[in-house]
Amino acid sequence: MSHSAASATAPQWWQPQTMALDECWHFTIGPVTLYFKRCLQEWVFGFERSTQPEQAYRVLSQSAACLPEALNMQRFMFRHSPGQFKLTPHLLERAVVIKTHQPVSIPAGEQSVFYISSPVSIEISLQEPSVVLMELPLQRLSDTWFGDSTQQGELCFADKTHARHSLDDIPTRPHRAVTAVTIENRSDRMLTIDKLSIPLPFLALYGHRDGSLWTDPLLLQHESVGQLTRFKIGKTLPLGLTSADLLAPPRQHHDKNSLVRAFTGIFSQ
Numbered sequence: 001m002s003h004s005a006a007s008a009t010a011p012q013w014w015q016p017q018t019m020a021l022d023e024c025w026h027f028t029i030g031p032v033t034l035y036f037k038r039c040l041q042e043w044v045f046g047f048e049r050s051t052q053p054e055q056a057y058r059v060l061s062q063s064a065a066c067l068p069e070a071l072n073m074q075r076f077m078f079r080h081s082p083g084q085f086k087l088t089p090h091l092l093e094r095a096v097v098i099k100t101h102q103p104v105s106i107p108a109g110e111q112s113v114f115y116i117s118s119p120v121s122i123e124i125s126l127q128e129p130s131v132v133l134m135e136l137p138l139q140r141l142s143d144t145w146f147g148d149s150t151q152q153g154e155l156c157f158a159d160k161t162h163a164r165h166s167l168d169d170i171p172t173r174p175h176r177a178v179t180a181v182t183i184e185n186r187s188d189r190m191l192t193i194d195k196l197s198i199p200l201p202f203l204a205l206y207g208h209r210d211g212s213l214w215t216d217p218l219l220l221q222h223e224s225v226g227q228l229t230r231f232k233i234g235k236t237l238p239l240g241l242t243s244a245d246l247l248a249p250p251r252q253h254h255d256k257n258s259l260v261r262a263f264t265g266i267f268s269q
Contacts, residue, residue, distance in 0.1 A: 011211030013059050013174065014247055016086045016127050024067055027087065028060040029122065030175025032138050035067050038081055043126060046071035047136065059174045059211060076126075076133055084127035089120040089213055090135065090248045091177060091200040095156045097146045103194045111184040115164045117176040118198055120205070120213060138175040146197055156197065177205055177213035180238060187224040201251040202233065206241045213247075214238045 013029055019038040027034045031052075037044040048071060050057070067073060096118045106112055119139035125132045144158035164170055170178060179198055185191040203215040217234035237243075 011059065012207060012209065013061065013211065014086070014088055014207055016084045017061075018084050021081075024064040026062065026064045028058065029087070030057040030059075030138050030173060032136070032175070034087070034124070035064065035071065035073075036085060037067055038083075041078055041081055043076045043078075043081055043085070043133075044073050045076065045124070045133065046073040057173060057175065082126040082128050082131065086125050086127050088123040088125065088247060089177070089205060089207070090123055091120060091203055091205050091215060091251070092118065092137070092141075092157060093201060093251060095146065095154065095197050095199045095201065096141070096159050097144050097156045097195055097197050098159050098161045099195045100161055100193065103192050106183060106185040106191045106193070108185055108188045108190065111182060112165065114181045114183070114196075115167065115170050116161050116179045116181055116196060116198060117170070117173065118159060118179065118200060119176050172212065174211055174213075177215050178238075179203070179215045180217040180234070182217065182219045182234075184219070184221045186221055189224075191222055202253075204246060204250050205248040206237065206245045207247045208238075208240055208245065214241060
């Protein structure tokens with residue numbers, strides 16, 4: 001195994017990893033453990049999901065004596081097996097409707113920043129030559145419909161959040177990406193929020209050197225009842241990140257109508 005993959009902890013787990021022939025390895029990212037074995041003409045792959053509480057989630061990379069027999073393994077055949085694998089995080093392919101544990105209110109003329117996290121999926125690929133094997137969500141979310149009616153809206157994922165207000169309160173969770181959401185209440189009334197739709201397909205994903213994942217920031221400007229919320233993707237990345245830290249570009253390029261659909265109806269007064 002390469003030196004970069006030989007350590008027990010791997011903060012930047014999205015870096016390519018080299019494996020020798022007939023070597024077995026397991027790689028834990030949050031709630032999912034991946035198992036790999038490289039043979040002369042095949043790669044064998046399997047995974048299992050953890051039942052541990054979220055506080056125990058971490059990143060762990062280490063050698064395995066053999067692959068667990070109870071797992072459903074998949075075999076990928078080659079004339080000569082590539083020598084590296086790579087795990088690339090991606091934001092989910094749908095927006096996530098996130099319900100806050102408690103309603104949040106912003107007085108007239110005020111603004112606030114919330115840090116909202118959402119789970120990522122990982123693209124599993126081999127390198128030299130590059131071939132994508134599959135994409136695997138690290139956490140299962142339920143489906144929900146988000147919109148004004150059954151005819152107008154979109155199918156989304158559903159999740160819950162504490163809507164943290166301070167960077168210091170954000171727990172280290174390697175399987176989730178953090179979105180900084182700035183909400184400006186430009187109306188003359190109290191603004192109460194109990195859910196947010198985060199348009200993940202329109203956001204890029206970045207990796208920090210400490211192993212944390214971040215998306216493009218969002219700005220929501222609420223004018224008044226009955227008016228559509230203004231939406232902007234921020235151009236200033238979170239502290240410590242540059243464009244060189246880009247891990248995955250947006251899945252979709254947004255237009256005005258798609259952004260309106262993503263955010264209509266998220267506010268109540």
